[in-house]
Amino acid sequence: MNQEELKQRLQPLVANYLHAQAAVVPALHSLLETREPIDNDAIAVIAELCEVDARSIAELVAYYPIFQNGHSSHTEVCFGLPCYLNGAKEVFEQMKAQPNGNGSSKPVNVSSCLGHCYAAPVIRLEDGSLCRALVSKSNNQAEAVHG
Amino acid sequence: MTGQIRLERISNNEFRPHVHAGPLIESLLSDAVGSFDDYVRRGGYDVVRRLAQSSDREEAIQMLEEAGLRGRAGGGYPTAHKWWLVSRQEEEEKYFICNANAGHAGGFKERYLLNANPRRIVEAVVTGALVAGARTAFIALPPQFSAEALLLEDAIAEATAAGFIGPDLQVVVYRTLGSYIIGEETALMELIEGKIGRPRAKPPLPTARGVFNKPTAVSNLETLLHAHYILKHGAQNFRQKGQPQAPGTLVFSLSGHVKRPGLYELPLGTTLREIIFDHGEGLLDDRPLKAVFPGGLSSPVLGPESVDVALDFDSLREIDSDLGSGSVIVVTEPTCMVQVAAQVNDFFYYGSCGKCQPCKDGTQRTSVMLHNLERLDEKSIDRAGKVLPPSLRKRTLNVINNPMAGVSYTDTAEGLDKIRHLSEFYKYRGDCHHSTEAANSIQNLLKLFKQEFEDHRSNSVCQHEGLVTV
Numbered sequence: 001m002n003q004e005e006l007k008q009r010l011q012p013l014v015a016n017y018l019h020a021q022a023a024v025v026p027a028l029h030s031l032l033e034t035r036e037p038i039d040n041d042a043i044a045v046i047a048e049l050c051e052v053d054a055r056s057i058a059e060l061v062a063y064y065p066i067f068q069n070g071h072s073s074h075t076e077v078c079f080g081l082p083c084y085l086n087g088a089k090e091v092f093e094q095m096k097a098q099p100n101g102n103g104s105s106k107p108v109n110v111s112s113c114l115g116h117c118y119a120a121p122v123i124r125l126e127d128g129s130l131c132r133a134l135v136s137k138s139n140n141q142a143e144a145v146h147g
Numbered sequence: 148m149t150g151q152i153r154l155e156r157i158s159n160n161e162f163r164p165h166v167h168a169g170p171l172i173e174s175l176l177s178d179a180v181g182s183f184d185d186y187v188r189r190g191g192y193d194v195v196r197r198l199a200q201s202s203d204r205e206e207a208i209q210m211l212e213e214a215g216l217r218g219r220a221g222g223g224y225p226t227a228h229k230w231w232l233v234s235r236q237e238e239e240e241k242y243f244i245c246n247a248n249a250g251h252a253g254g255f256k257e258r259y260l261l262n263a264n265p266r267r268i269v270e271a272v273v274t275g276a277l278v279a280g281a282r283t284a285f286i287a288l289p290p291q292f293s294a295e296a297l298l299l300e301d302a303i304a305e306a307t308a309a310g311f312i313g314p315d316l317q318v319v320v321y322r323t324l325g326s327y328i329i330g331e332e333t334a335l336m337e338l339i340e341g342k343i344g345r346p347r348a349k350p351p352l353p354t355a356r357g358v359f360n361k362p363t364a365v366s367n368l369e370t371l372l373h374a375h376y377i378l379k380h381g382a383q384n385f386r387q388k389g390q391p392q393a394p395g396t397l398v399f400s401l402s403g404h405v406k407r408p409g410l411y412e413l414p415l416g417t418t419l420r421e422i423i424f425d426h427g428e429g430l431l432d433d434r435p436l437k438a439v440f441p442g443g444l445s446s447p448v449l450g451p452e453s454v455d456v457a458l459d460f461d462s463l464r465e466i467d468s469d470l471g472s473g474s475v476i477v478v479t480e481p482t483c484m485v486q487v488a489a490q491v492n493d494f495f496y497y498g499s500c501g502k503c504q505p506c507k508d509g510t511q512r513t514s515v516m517l518h519n520l521e522r523l524d525e526k527s528i529d530r531a532g533k534v535l536p537p538s539l540r541k542r543t544l545n546v547i548n549n550p551m552a553g554v555s556y557t558d559t560a561e562g563l564d565k566i567r568h569l570s571e572f573y574k575y576r577g578d579c580h581h582s583t584e585a586a587n588s589i590q591n592l593l594k595l596f597k598q599e600f601e602d603h604r605s606n607s608v609c610q611h612e613g614l615v616t617v
């Protein structure tokens with residue numbers, strides 16, 4: 001999408017707000033949703049429409065991890081306290097030990113609370129789905145095995 | 148152990164929280180199903196209709212005052228007073244914010260409440276905005292609540308089409324960019340203004356100068372639902388549950404080492420014992436109780452001797468803790484409290500927005516010491532692993548002047564005092580309560596589990612079995 005097209009797309013969204021600045025974050029979300037690159041050109045368009053300095057939008061984009069790994073392809077193990085208390089560390093170590101297709105170990109990250117502490121320990125799979133993950137000691141107990 | 152990972156999917160509802168409904172949740176569920184017309188027929192938007200007919204907001208504010216509603220986000224601030232402060236301002240442009248952010252470990256009610264009845268949420272937001280006299284209302288949600296955002300947008304569209312949201316009120320679903328600190332009201336305001344969401348120094352308070360410097364009322368999602376409940380069912384009905392100084396119910400999120408974690412809507416003043424043993428069905432594997440965070444990680448930890456404390460604002464403050472937003476996290480023996488402390492402090496360090504150096508740097512140094520407790524007597528341990536050899540230091544003014552590049556703040560203290568003194572330093576040196584909560588939390592853990600910390604430090608071994616695995 002070139003700058004002009006982007007401008008046309010975002011204009012109605014910005015018009016919703018009494019102060020154009022209030023549309024900065026909704027405009028960025030709109031780009032994230034359609035996986036549009038948030039590069040200098042996009043930032044320039046948002047800056048113009050929302051009447052803010054492009055540098056401050058660039059700072060915002062650099063500050064929030066959502067713009068770096070909004071669509072993380074790694075499994076994440078929640079290390080919030082309820083999950084930690086219920087064995088998140090073991091889940092993390094087990095998941096890391098599982099071999100990847102190419103023989104190397106799996107890329108697994110830790111995350112802050114995933115918002116389902118009643119199901120601790122909680123993980124987020126590569127496809128974004130959330131699961132309760134338990135380390136079971138025998139294979140035949142397993143209902144679904146993350147491989 | 149050569150274990151396998153067994154998964155139960157949460158995403159497609161194979162696994163849901165246990166929910167104990169009280170009057171608020173029952174009321175939410177009572178008209179959650181059916182068409183918008185059904186909703187209106189069952190009394191939906193009656194409160195809004197009444198408010199729209201009368202230009203006098205005093206009656207509604209008086210009703211909230213009679214009900215004694217106090218904010219459910221943790222501060223316990225009287226909602227009537229907050230809304231009145233905004234309503235009395237002459238300005239044309241005023242804002243109302245429903246704070247539905249959820250970022251702290253152990254709290255998981257927001258998603259449930261948002262899904263339970265999105266129409267009611269929107270009705271409650273319109274109610275709050277009308278009472279406060281606001282022209283714009285934001286429903287602030289974390290970015291991962293995209294499905295909930297769509298449900299709310301549908302509910303706004305229905306209410307607008309039916310004329311309950313008129314041209315002089317705009318209701319906006321506002322998804323933030325994530326992070327724990329964005330739940331702090333002034334951080335949220337900065338983000339709404341298109342800036343990085345970092346808390347503002349106070350005063351001015353948001354009720355005087357909030358979003359775009361205009362009067363702004365911020366209420367937590369659950370508070371707002373209670374306010375609507377009061378205006379719908381009456382102050383006396385609300386007061387039937389709870390305590391004289393803390394009327395009504397609270398939706399507690401119970402997690403950690405309990406048999407039945409879940410959401411429990413219970414009267415304020417319910418004891419910890421009741422919530423853990425009666426509602427939560429007791430402790431996992433019947434192990435002895437070791438500690439409880441009664442209001443999430445920001446509320447100072449309690450020991451088993453406090454199990455009969457009433458969970459309300461003032462009873463917890465009397466024992467130097469805090470109700471927070473009612474996220475009760477239970478810890479049993481033989482959990483190692485040093486590991487818990489390190490985990491809790493890491494939350495404060497990663498959660499700090501970095502605006503105030505004492506907060507970010509201080510919580511980081513505390514984490515370094517907690518993770519290296521057996522080395523606590525070493526010189527400059529608060530900078531362990533952070534001191535670069537001179538050959539690797541960049542010779543820029545920035546780095547030479549950077550106090551983080553190697554200065555120790557703890558070499559004048561000894562033992563656990565290194566942590567105590569440092570945390571005392573950053574306790575009140577922040578633009579928001581985060582640094583205070585961080586310091587209170589670690590100081591309380593050190594006080595309550597002093598011997599355990601000392602054992603770790605002097606014997607270099609954990610006297611406990613470490614963290615329990617499921």
Ligand SMILES: Cc1cc2nc3c(=O)[nH]c(=O)nc-3n(C[C@H](O)[C@H](O)[C@H](O)COP(=O)(O)O)c2cc1C
Nearest residue numbers: 218219220246248249330331332366367370580581
């Ligand atoms: C570090 C920090 C994080 C906060 N996070 C939240 C939050 O996630 N949700 C919330 O409603 N309030 C949060 N608050 C409190 C808000 O600033 C504000 O006081 C609250 O939304 C007012 O609601 P109440 O008056 O209904 O209790 C937080 C405060 C601090 C200091």
Ligand code: SF4
Nearest residue numbers: 500502503506577579
């Ligand atoms: S006290 Fe901490 S979290 Fe609060 S504004 Fe300062 S640095 Fe940010």
Ligand code: FES
Nearest residue numbers: 078080083114117
């Ligand atoms: S602590 Fe893991 S989901 Fe909340």
